[in-house]
Amino acid sequence: GESVGLHLPTLSVQEGDNSIINCAYSNSASDYFIWYKQESGKGPQFIIDIRSNMDKRQGQRVTVLLNKTVKHLSLQIAATQPGDSAVYFCAENLSGGYQKVTFGTGTKLQVIP
């Protein structure tokens, strides 16, 4: 938990601004993508997901964009709040058989009050 954020790329944003966190995934056959939020010392929490037949999905204050051409995923957080400070990582899922999920290394988001 406490050391999860070490050596990760860090994004610092002012409170109230929008945040964009990017992720490159590896397998062009992956068909389901998830963004997780992990606060220090805690387990990851699901934020939002998207299937490969979509290119955009919106939740409450969050939007996920999927660009399959360049294998890129992004998470947009609107009006970033101090409680959004955490490590965010994407995961890709290749369906079939068991739930084979591959997790990215993560980005640390720091919100400046």
Place this chain on the structure above:
Amino acid sequence: DGGITQSPKYLFRKEGQNVTLSCEQNLNHDAMYWYRQDPGQGLRLIYYSQIVNDFQKGDIAEGYSVSREKKESFPLTVTSAQKNPTAFYLCASSSAGGSYNEQFFGPGTRLTVL
């Protein structure tokens, strides 16, 4: 209150000792997973189980063992054969079958080998 619990939160072990990490879920999920998390790295899969009395090795199973005698429980034993056991261990569960099943994570156990 449904969820996944892991215990203990912090665990210290001497070199050469085996230690067992607990994971319990009351979500009625068939599938359970163990991951290891190291600083600056993504989660790596140790073992997974899709159904009671069955489990499969993940990407880094060497030095670990599991059992799945009950649907609710999936304990992980870190054996003395694991060369670098100090890490943050996460347990997760999900529904099985279908294509898109969200994994729910426990709070984690931080293991430190002294």
